[in-house]
Amino acid sequence: MTRRRAAWSGTISPVNASTGTPLPATTSRAVIDLDAIAHNAHVLAAVGGVPWMAVVKADAYGHGLAPVAITCLRAGATWLGVAQLAEALHLRALLDAAGVARPAHHPDSVPTSERPRLLCWLMPVLTPEQAAAPGSVLRAALAAGIDLSVSTRAQLDAIAAAARAESAAAGVPARIHLKVDTGMSRGGAAAADLPALAAAAKAAEDEGTVAVVALWSHLSRAEELGSGSTAKHLSRFLEAERTVAEAGLNPRLRHLAATAGLLWHPDARLDLVRIGIGLYGLSPDPAVANSAALDLVPAMRLEAPLTQVKRIPAGQAVSYGGTWRAPTDRWLGLVPLGYGDGVPRAASNGGPVAVGGIRSAIVGRVCMDQVVIDLGPATTPEGAPLDPPAAAGDVAVLWGAPDAVIPAADEWAQVCSTINYEIVTRLGERVPRVYLGRDAARISSLHDQEPRA
Ligand SMILES: *Cc1c(COP(=O)(O)O)cnc(C)c1O
Numbered sequence: 001m002t003r004r005r006a007a008w009s010g011t012i013s014p015v016n017a018s019t020g021t022p023l024p025a026t027t028s029r030a031v032i033d034l035d036a037i038a039h040n041a042h043v044l045a046a047v048g049g050v051p052w053m054a055v056v057k058a059d060a061y062g063h064g065l066a067p068v069a070i071t072c073l074r075a076g077a078t079w080l081g082v083a084q085l086a087e088a089l090h091l092r093a094l095l096d097a098a099g100v101a102r103p104a105h106h107p108d109s110v111p112t113s114e115r116p117r118l119l120c121w122l123m124p125v126l127t128p129e130q131a132a133a134p135g136s137v138l139r140a141a142l143a144a145g146i147d148l149s150v151s152t153r154a155q156l157d158a159i160a161a162a163a164r165a166e167s168a169a170a171g172v173p174a175r176i177h178l179k180v181d182t183g184m185s186r187g188g189a190a191a192a193d194l195p196a197l198a199a200a201a202k203a204a205e206d207e208g209t210v211a212v213v214a215l216w217s218h219l220s221r222a223e224e225l226g227s228g229s230t231a232k233h234l235s236r237f238l239e240a241e242r243t244v245a246e247a248g249l250n251p252r253l254r255h256l257a258a259t260a261g262l263l264w265h266p267d268a269r270l271d272l273v274r275i276g277i278g279l280y281g282l283s284p285d286p287a288v289a290n291s292a293a294l295d296l297v298p299a300m301r302l303e304a305p306l307t308q309v310k311r312i313p314a315g316q317a318v319s320y321g322g323t324w325r326a327p328t329d330r331w332l333g334l335v336p337l338g339y340g341d342g343v344p345r346a347a348s349n350g351g352p353v354a355v356g357g358i359r360s361a362i363v364g365r366v367c368m369d370q371v372v373i374d375l376g377p378a379t380t381p382e383g384a385p386l387d388p389p390a391a392a393g394d395v396a397v398l399w400g401a402p403d404a405v406i407p408a409a410d411e412w413a414q415v416c417s418t419i420n421y422e423i424v425t426r427l428g429e430r431v432p433r434v435y436l437g438r439d440a441a442r443i444s445s446l447h448d449q450e451p452r453a
Contacts, residue, residue, distance in 0.1 A: 028304030028337050030427055032063050034071045034437035036297040036401070040281050041075035043295050048262045048273045053079035053119065055258070055276035057087060062342075062427040063280055063300055066094045067435050067443050072279065073100060074439070079117045081274050085137050085146075088120040092144040119177060121149035121187065128161030138162035147175040147213065151187045156200055156210070163209040176201070177214035178244060178251065182236040183229065184220035194240055198247035205249065214253035215244055219268065222260035223285035230265045260284035263294065281401070282420045286410040291402075298409060300424050301400030302431070306355065308334040309388050311378045318372050319364025324349055331375035331388045333360065335396045340368040342427040343398065346416040347371075352407035354397045355390045359405045399423065 045052055054072035059065050069080055069091060082088050095116060124137055131138045139162045141148060150156050156176070163174035178201060181188030189197045204210040217237055221229035237256055244251065254270040259278035261268040277283070281298035283290050291298055310332055318324045318332065333355060339345045343366055351362040353373050360373040373396065375389050402408035409420045416423070435443065 027432065028302075028335075028341065029432045029434045030062070031301040031303065031400075031434050031436055032067065033297070033299045033301070033401075034067060034435055034440050034443065036281055036299040036437075037063070037068060037071050037279055038075045038437070040279050040296045040299070041072055041077065041275075044259070044262060044273075044275050044278045045076055048269055048275075050269050051078045051272050052262075053077065053081045053255070053272060053274040054279060055081045055274050056091065057081065057083040057276070058425050061276065061280050061421065062425045064433045064435070065091060066098065067433075067440070068279070069095065070098060070100065070443050071437075071439070073116055077116075079119060079272065079274075081119045081121070081276075083120070083122045085120055085122070085124060085141050088118050088146045089137075089140055089144055092118060092146060115145055117147060118145070119147045119149065121177075121179065123148065123150070123155045123158070125154070126158045128157050131158035131162040132165035134165075136162060136165075139166045142166045142172075142174050145175075147177055149179045149187070149216070150176045150197070150201070151179045151181075151189050152193075153197055153200055156197065156204065160204045160207075160209045167209065173205070173209055173211040175213045176210050177216050177253075177255075178212055178249075180215065180217050180237065180240040182217040182219075182233040182240070182256070184218055184233075186218070186220075188217055191236065191239065191243075194243050195247065198244045198249055201244075202248045212244070212249045212251050214255060214272075215241060215251040216253075216255045219256060219258065219261045219265070222258070222265055222268070223288055225264055225288065230261065230268055234265075234267055258284070264288070277421055280424060282409060282424070286408075286413075286420065290410060291408065298399075298401045300409070300427075301406075302337070302398040302427065303395050303400070304335050304337050304398075305393050305395055306333045306390060307336050307392060309375065309390055309392055310334075311388070317364075319348075319367060321365055323365055324363040329378040331378050331386075331390075332363070333373045333375050333390055333394075333396065335371045335373055335398075336369065337398065337431070338367045338369040338371060340428065341431050343371065344412075344416040344418070344423070344426070346418070347412065350415045351398065352411055352415065354405040354407060355394055357405055358389055359407075360396075 054077040056069050060068035159174050179188040181190050201212050219233050221227050255272040256270050257268040257273045259275050262273040281291055281296045312326050312330050314326050314328045316326050337343050345366045348365040353360045362371045363374045364372050378386055397406050399409045399412050400406045409423045412423045413420045
């Protein structure tokens with residue numbers, strides 16, 4: 001398994017757990033508060049009242065796969081969910097290496113005697129021959145005990161072939177979650193295709209190559225409370241349950257809801273909820289209820305020290321294309337973060353930034369590695385000089401747990417015409433992640449056992 005995040009071994013810095021001050025302020029970084037993630041997990045688990053899966057795809061929405069996964073397992077997650085097989089294999093290797101699967105032999109393990117269940121829902125396109133070949137990614141997934149999602153006959157056939165090839169070694173059926181399309185029209189079997197898929201799955205189950213452990217789907221408009229969409233999803237889901245039952249299948253687990261479904265559609269919670277965005281302290285739709293209203297604490301703070309503060313005269317243009325001109329003599333700050341780090345270029349002339357007690361904003365275009373922020377007038381209206389309100393080395397915060405000056409990721413999403421999910425998830429590997437929280441140092445020590453790439 002290659003490391004997906006080369007920075008992983010270097011990103012957990014020594015943390016002063018008693019003061020909460022993590023590191024010398026020398027570089028840009030995303031400070032991830034693992035206590036906030038644990039808090040959010042407890043809040044959402046209490047709302048849901050059913051077992052929950054921590055969705056940690058895309059490097060845990062940019063927050064860092066292993067620290068988030070371990071934090072969620074400690075907070076009571078019984079499942080972990082990812083989109084890609086590479087993510088699933090990487091996660092399994094990290095957890096095994098951290099001793100999470102072997103509590104008796106590791107003092108820092110989570111209190112469970114089982115390997116945590118992992119579900120992966122995007123399948124590769126493989127012929128049965130390819131799937132059965134030694135070293136195939138599906139055989140690796142089965143050997144790693146990863147549950148796989150099945151939407152099509154081709155996926156089922158590939159997994160069954162991999163399981164037949166693998167069972168010589170392991171002798172256990174592939175655990176599959178049948179995915180039905182209940183209205184999103186993304187993955188999942190269409191209602192018309194489900195009877196044949198269910199019959200084939202039943203045949204594979206009878207053969208002992210697969211075990212259909214779950215039936216599942218995904219909601220498309222769970223944040224639109226009045227749309228009636230989720231009720232339609234639910235009724236199609238119940239219809240799918242009847243279809244698979246008629247095929248002789250009896251999946252014990254049914255899951256449908258992500259964060260929005262969990263929060264706003266109690267009927268959709270079923271046997272398991274798959275929680276992503278809420279764990280990270282963000283609302284699936286701040287227009288319905290924001291983080292504070294949901295008692296969630298945003299876990300990521302993106303910050304960097306100002307590398308330069310300088311004065312420019314009235315009328316001078318800033319950054320590529322000169323899209324902003326100083327209305328008066330101005331103090332500017334230079335922040336060493338740009339679109340190469342994942343700061344959206346759409347935040348040009350508007351992305352909010354806090355420096356000390358000041359609310360500032362990006363002026364001019366976002367560059368690859370840097371942005372310029374406006375620190376305010378350099379003279380009084382009468383022309384008397386004003387001192388700069390900040391100095392090189394002062395920390396600029398782009399987003400974090402919001403307060404009177406610190407912007408929320410929600411605000412960035414609004415400025416950039418996107419959603420908070422994208423703001424945090426697109427943050428690049430170039431930005432070191434630094435972990436805060438009661439267990440941060442301990443969790444960082446777990447990764448010493450990470451297998452070599
Ligand atoms: C991303 C994802 C989730 C988590 O969604 P949130 O809105 O972040 O809670 C759940 N299920 C599936 C299938 C997903 O792709």
